[in-house]
Amino acid sequence: MAEIDSAQSQETVTQETQNKPMTTSFSIWPPTQRTRDAVINRLIESLSTPSILSKRYGTLPQDEASETARLIEEEAFAAAGSTATDADDGIEILQVYSKEISKRMIDTVKSRSAPVAASEGESKPSELPADASEPSSASGLTGEVSSVETEP
Numbered sequence: 001m002a003e004i005d006s007a008q009s010q011e012t013v014t015q016e017t018q019n020k021p022m023t024t025s026f027s028i029w030p031p032t033q034r035t036r037d038a039v040i041n042r043l044i045e046s047l048s049t050p051s052i053l054s055k056r057y058g059t060l061p062q063d064e065a066s067e068t069a070r071l072i073e074e075e076a077f078a079a080a081g082s083t084a085t086d087a088d089d090g091i092e093i094l095q096v097y098s099k100e101i102s103k104r105m106i107d108t109v110k111s112r113s114a115p116v117a118a119s120e121g122e123s124k125p126s127e128l129p130a131d132a133s134e135p136s137s138a139s140g141l142t143g144e145v146s147s148v149e150t151e152p
Contacts, residue, residue: 029090036073043069043105057109068108076100
């Protein structure tokens with residue numbers, strides 16, 4: 001009799017699991033520490049190696065880039081986490097996280113390069129037009145030098 005009850009209960013469990021759809025859930029927020037470390041490493045690379053960004057704003061030394069990247073990621077993570085709600089599926093929060101990282105990275109390199117650009121501008125001698133004998137008011141020039149070349 002015990003064998004029949006055991007077989008029936010096992011058959012019932014098997015039927016229940018077959019009738020229920022298998023649900024797999026995953027969450028993309030918060031990102032794993034491995035993902036956060038990968039973001040930091042990419043930020044370090046972006047801040048310290050030649051790129052489109054560095055052409056305009058310059059590069060940071062490796063140790064400064066590392067410290068800055070960690071700070072940027074931590075601040076972006078906190079900012080995105082503060083916007084999280086129970087109704088979010090994580091996509092929106094991840095977008096906020098990504099935008100915060102980008103915004104903070106740009107703000108950092110801009111603020112770092114602003115004093116450098118200002119000091120470089122002060123040390124440059126004033127540039128004169130190619131033909132300094134020509135009066136600038138008569139030709140409509142404002143004293144700026146154009147980099148446009150014309151064919152002879």
